Amino acid sequence: HKRLKPFPKDFLWGASSSAYQVEGASLEDGKGPSCQDVKEIPEGTSDLKVCADQYHRYKEDIALMAEMGFKSYRFSIAWTRILPKGTGEVNPKGIEYYNNLINECLKYGIEPIITMFHFDMPATLDERGSWGNPDSVQWFVDFARILYENYGDRVKYWLTINEQNVLTLSGPVIGTLHLPENCTNVLKEIYQQNHHMLVAQAKAMVLCHEMLPNAKIGPAPNISLVYPATCKPEDVIAAQNFNAIRNWLYLDMAVYGIYNAIVWSWLEENDATPTFVPGDKEAMKNAHPDFIGFNYYNTATVAASDLDAAEETALMGDQQSGREMAGIFKQVDNPNLPKTEFGWEIDPVGFRATTREMYSRYHLPLLVTENGLGAYDTLTEDGKVHDAYRIHYYQDHIRQIQESISDGTEFLGYNPWSAIDLISTHEGMVKRYGFIYVDRDEFDLKTLDRFRKDSFYWYKKVIASNGEDL
Numbered sequence: 001h002k003r004l005k006p007f008p009k010d011f012l013w014g015a016s017s018s019a020y021q022v023e024g025a026s027l028e029d030g031k032g033p034s035c036q037d038v039k040e041i042p043e044g045t046s047d048l049k050v051c052a053d054q055y056h057r058y059k060e061d062i063a064l065m066a067e068m069g070f071k072s073y074r075f076s077i078a079w080t081r082i083l084p085k086g087t088g089e090v091n092p093k094g095i096e097y098y099n100n101l102i103n104e105c106l107k108y109g110i111e112p113i114i115t116m117f118h119f120d121m122p123a124t125l126d127e128r129g130s131w132g133n134p135d136s137v138q139w140f141v142d143f144a145r146i147l148y149e150n151y152g153d154r155v156k157y158w159l160t161i162n163e164q165n166v167l168t169l170s171g172p173v174i175g176t177l178h179l180p181e182n183c184t185n186v187l188k189e190i191y192q193q194n195h196h197m198l199v200a201q202a203k204a205m206v207l208c209h210e211m212l213p214n215a216k217i218g219p220a221p222n223i224s225l226v227y228p229a230t231c232k233p234e235d236v237i238a239a240q241n242f243n244a245i246r247n248w249l250y251l252d253m254a255v256y257g258i259y260n261a262i263v264w265s266w267l268e269e270n271d272a273t274p275t276f277v278p279g280d281k282e283a284m285k286n287a288h289p290d291f292i293g294f295n296y297y298n299t300a301t302v303a304a305s306d307l308d309a310a311e312e313t314a315l316m317g318d319q320q321s322g323r324e325m326a327g328i329f330k331q332v333d334n335p336n337l338p339k340t341e342f343g344w345e346i347d348p349v350g351f352r353a354t355t356r357e358m359y360s361r362y363h364l365p366l367l368v369t370e371n372g373l374g375a376y377d378t379l380t381e382d383g384k385v386h387d388a389y390r391i392h393y394y395q396d397h398i399r400q401i402q403e404s405i406s407d408g409t410e411f412l413g414y415n416p417w418s419a420i421d422l423i424s425t426h427e428g429m430v431k432r433y434g435f436i437y438v439d440r441d442e443f444d445l446k447t448l449d450r451f452r453k454d455s456f457y458w459y460k461k462v463i464a465s466n467g468e469d470l
């Protein structure tokens with residue numbers, strides 16, 4: 001583009017976090033344990049008891065976000081702070097905490113964007129089969145109702161389930177999907193659980209529109225375009241397969257209320273189509289998101305798979321290459337892309353491509369709910385963090401949003417990961433993403449003081465100029 005279009009006037013510049021990764025206070029003030037609190041902590045990484053201690057320091061954190069000029073803060077609500085056992089009795093202290101957090105944001109004109117479920121199934125419900133239990137649909141809808149009742153007067157933006165597709169694709173790795181013992185058809189079990197999440201999401205969207213006519217709600221999958229490794233037609237088919245399984249299944253359902261045909265046929269062939277109960281179809285048809293929330297880190301690249309089913313190596317490790325589904329696709333490295341210190345490919349142009357494709361398919365405004373660079377940061381003796389690498393990453397990605405806007409794509413906002421350093425999903429505290437540095441190590445909690453990274457000052461300038469001054 002010779003001339004880029006400007007960012008919309010009310011663009012939601014902000015950043016993201018999730019409760020179990022940022023709050024700490026994991027069993028305080030009546031909070032019940034979630035699956036994250038009872039899981040086995042990966043060796044060499046911190047537990048989730050303190051994290052960034054945002055539960056006790058939210059005022060300071062929100063003030064820093066306000067200083068950067070945030071228009072929005074995307075955070076999740078810990079289900080077990082509200083309902084310690086997942087269902088039943090409400091914990092007033094939990095309700096109060098999020099009231100305080102929301103009010104603190106609004107005090108500075110920061111729009112709260114709330115994720116209802118971010119990887120933290122209540123442990124009690126986990127014991128009852130988690131998303132594998134057909135009752136999980138009702139558990140989630142009941143939880144959603146409590147959130148709408150308590151916070152709906154102030155919260156306009158809602159997100160249902162964070163990265164449902166990653167949960168389904170990497171299954172037990174994240175800790176929220178379980179396979180029953182002696183499971184004979186793993187694919188069927190996983191896609192039945194996935195179906196429960198899809199129905200739960202649909203019902204929560206319908207309920208949101210009933211109870212809160214002015215609110216907006218959307219899904220929050222991780223969407224990354226899948227490239228064919230070459231222009232060989234078989235590789236193109238493989239890319240279409242993985243695009244359908246990884247991306248479109250979730251958005252076709254959220255937006256149009258239908259199962260993607262390629263995925264459905266693949267499930268049929270594997271005897272793995274989910275069972276519907278009365279009401280599922282109607283909920284799916286009646287649910288209409290107002291926008292598409294999505295996380296973007298990198299694209300994927302695939303070639304045709306010539307494995308036969310007996311050699312299948314499916315269901316693990318979505319982020320890295322090496323995943324293969326027999327006869328469907330085989331993930332490979334993209335030789336055109338550099339990688340982060342943690343081995344993730346970096347693809348800003350793929351960000352533009354992904355958003356153009358999504359907008360062409362669904363015609364809904366896009367809200368970026370995550371994007372960002374995990375790196376080892378160093379705090380200097382004079383309290384600085386020189387994270388030029390993160391600034392470059394953001395410059396490249398924000399530029400591509402503007403390219404996409406100039407292509408005609410509609411965006412609501414950009415909320416990268418993460419507002420402040422927090423614990424990564426399985427690589428601990430040393431993998432940092434924040435604009436705000438938290439003074440703690442993997443195991444030594446130190447002062448937990450906050451420091452402004454170079455990217456903090458840079459992002460402040462970007463927001464003040466509404467994306468003009470990158």
Ligand code: BG6
Pocket residue numbers: 018021162163166222295370374417423424425426427431
């Ligand atoms: C997304 C999740 O998958 O990526 C976040 O929604 C996560 O919870 C983020 O932290 C970065 O991944 P990681 O594994 O580096 O923490």
